[in-house]
Amino acid sequence: MSELSFDCVVVGAGIVGVCCARQLAETGLSVVVLERNAKAGMETSSRNSGVIHAGLYYPPGSLKASSCVDGRERLYQRCLQLGIPHRAIGKLLVASDASELPKLEALHGRAIENGVASVRWLERREITALAPGVKAYAALWSPRSGIVDAHALVDAHRRLAIDHDVVFCFRSAVTALDARGGGWSVAFVDADGTGYRVRTRAVVNAAGLHATELCTLAGVDTGRAGLQTHYCKGDYFAVSSNRGALEHLVYPMPTDAGLGVHLTLNLAGEVYAGPDTEYVERLHYDVDARKADLFCRAVSRYYPGLTPDDFRPAYAGIRPKLQGPSQPFRDFVVDDMRDRGAPGFIAMVGIESPGLTAAEALALRVLQLVNTAIDG
Template sequence: MEHIQTLVIGAGAVGLAIAAELSEHHDVVVIEQNTHFGEHTSSRNSEVVHAGIYYPSNSLKAQLCIEGKALLYQHCQSYHVPYKKVGKVLVAHGEREIAKLHALVQQAEDNNVQDLAFLSQAELAKKAPQVKASLGVWSPSTGIVDSHQLMLSYLNKLSAHAGQYVNNTRFVRAQFDGQHFIVTLNCDGELFNLKCTTLINAAGLFAQSCAKQIDALDARFIPELYYCKGQYFSYQGSHPFQHLIYPMPEQQGLGIHATIDMAGQLRFGPDTTFIDTLDYTPNAQAKAHFVKEIIKYWPNLDSSRLHVSYSGIRPKLFRNGAQDFVIQDHTVHGIQGLINLFGIESPGLTASLAIAQHVVNKVTRPLG
């Protein structure tokens, strides 16, 4: 039976980042059940590099987003990954939203985001032309990144350190013998086993189902999973925006915001809907809701140029309220060598390298 040091389940942005970082220390294999890497949450998002504004103080999301943002921009320069530090404008309309915006700025300061600036009406008109708002705040460190090229750069780093990426390979189960994991994999319909010392479950939307197949893991350490679907609409033709425009956040997300991609095309989203099964089919009927939300801050919207685009699904751990990343090691569940990552949603793309370093520290510390 083949014996490797580390097996990573899931080749999304976080799984690939972990594998790439770990490959500098261990021999690593990362498996992906699909034909291509990053087919789920990692490639179905806004591709925004987040500043770290919204997350609760002392949370993993706040810490790893801010650390990850710096690491990501540095990585993109080193590996020639396309990105743009376009900045974003947070906009508020009316007294209630103004109070919420002030609270957000305070939260950002608590999270050590020090570069936000309130905009005068003249500055707001310049940075967010045609936008209707009582008050605006500028976030210069927010950016956009080509998520596919980012994941490809992680894969290239993994390969450069002799790590392996194996697609069309599904995790079936793992048995822990006290020192190693005997892992059963399904590769194109054929079962085979391998032995690993470290097992990292970074399967995203499938992390809970994988965790349930690890025989030594007590079910109480596996949180509930809720699929939260968000869809996007693209805007055809010219538009006035050079920066991202974010309204005040909603209970389940950051609101239907305006982003631009690397080519400069404008898109809006996501909305939030909880669903029972994985289904990426966009709902064109949501257009009326999008139009209603967008014109609150962009009254000049030409709705005839708004077209349904794509959707993504987040692995939520709760239906309501703020939630943090959950990264469990043996100090939580008692199994040496097992690391489970649950609820890795936004800002997971931004935080991917910081999450990777966080996991690497957990893996290498007991050995060193």
Template sequence: MDKVDCLVVGAGVVGLAITRALAQLGREVLVAEKHQDAGMETSSRNSEVIHAGLYYPTGSLKAHLCVEGRNSLYAYCEERHIPYRRCGKLIVATSETQLEKLAAIHAQAHANGCHEVTMLTAVQAQAMEPALSCAAALSSPGTGIIDSHAYMLALRADAENAGALFAFDSEVVGGIATADGIAVWVCDGTGQETEVLAKTLINCGGLWAPRLARSIAGLNAESIPPPYFAKGNYYSLAGPAPFSRLIYPVPETGGLGVHLTLDLAGQARFGPDVEWLDNVDEAVDYTVEPTRADKFYCAIRAYWPQLPDASLQPAYAGVRPKIAPPDGNADFLFASHGNLRYLGLYGIESPGLTASLAIAAHAAKLLSHS
């Protein structure tokens, strides 16, 4: 049986950040990733937005780690020359009936430490973005965009330079909690299984983190949340972007509404919507149906009335790894077992990318006595 100090399961952006943090602390770290490369699920299927931390309940891990992670991420991008842009965003009320919700977001942002967020009249917002239609808006200058792939490459390079090892095409298919750690079975692409004893196992399985936890005998079942899957579809805009900032509507249940984001080349894309999936067992269908765009036009024209007909094209889809049903909300969850022989990270949806460095620091602190 092979033995290792720390086994990180999952090489998404959070798994990479935690691996980097632990390796730079001198821990021996092995990463098992079932795909052939890093970040091939949720981490490469999102808006690539650096969030400011406006929406989340004050005192929650999402609020704290987003604000802390945003600052760390901007600094890391500068240090490692990762492409990014602090473009800012506007959150818009498209009718008088939404002004109360907009004011509540403004108050929440300031409670979370985002004091740079300001309220704008419709005239002020339209002076910044002439194509915009709104009753009022919030300006969040701390919001930005990032090349998430370049970011993940930098995290992996830092981790490897600190001694971490990566095993791709290697899926953890089960295990058992013991007095000495977590013994797991790792299956490679040929079907061959290897048994590994990890003094500490860190479950960064994203969408599949709860399922992985349930495959390990001896873990406290009550500490493992049920998974819920919320698919988000994105559509790209044919033609030049009408805005220089990100444009977000007032949030909707399950997500932040159909918003406009930009990539670093200036291409505009809209999404995601919220499509709840049932009975997701082994794989996710990431197909973007062209007909779903029909509902986008109405939502977008609430803040950009000049959106041309037939200008939205299917782009890509992602899935939010939620741990609360459609009518609920949940914070990030860090669940331990057996004197931190196991640390499970559950429900690491947005703002997981923004918060990733802060999540890693938090996890490393939790694991400092393991």
């Protein structure tokens, strides 16, 4: 049977995959998205803080920094253009005692280097006015940090992609990738186990937690390429308290693997604490209610007066990290695997935070790589 042919196959319909598909199709390329779940955005893209990051944390010059800063403004514009629910509520970044001040000062310097000029120090009376109840030795204010409805965002890009003739195949799990005649033959199975194949000139691997497996299917030696994914789980607890409404995000100092257990709001005004960082071997989303004590202690450092009873297990997400436990910073990898023996296979690996914010900027980089792959 002859295989259907597309300029580009995108594997995965999380925020990154749908953004890439839309971006590629807007330039006239034919695109099919293969997604093993029944809907778009069912994995990490709907298991996060829903925060639009300003771009304070990431080392200057890294892809995380540049794609976050660029992607953030594109994201705000997209929300305004399409009516996607969001709010630029701003964030306080808090040093809770003197020992944390050098870290906060370093973050301020980094923010400036990353071009996030809107970040500024808060006076004590401003801290009290913006976030009554927050205990801070010093605090930075980031007005361009915000929140977005991640489901609505994924859906908006999906609909735009469909307007540009992108074909979405759900319940379609990619099982093999074979280099053929300067392109790729992509095998996938549907929910009944029936197998199909499509031909393409370029494959975009936007498989999130499974991106490393896809690289292996494409023949990339992921060990040698340093593309092992470590799963780092983050739990969230809903916070109920009669302490008065929070109106802004409140973040402590970041840890090695995460941004610290922060207080975040959703668009309904509900307050969540999380995510913590726990490297796990197995993908699962259970939240251990016994962690309420730990969460209460972490939050109480900068928002005192809560008790463990104020914390109710809510949900969890898992970061696909290239950085293993106790290892140094690793950047996003978004590259053609040409030098790894897989030309035209665009790998996106380690797309953890700030991937939701950065998705549109990452999609522009993918467009360049796909064009080069197809033209070259």
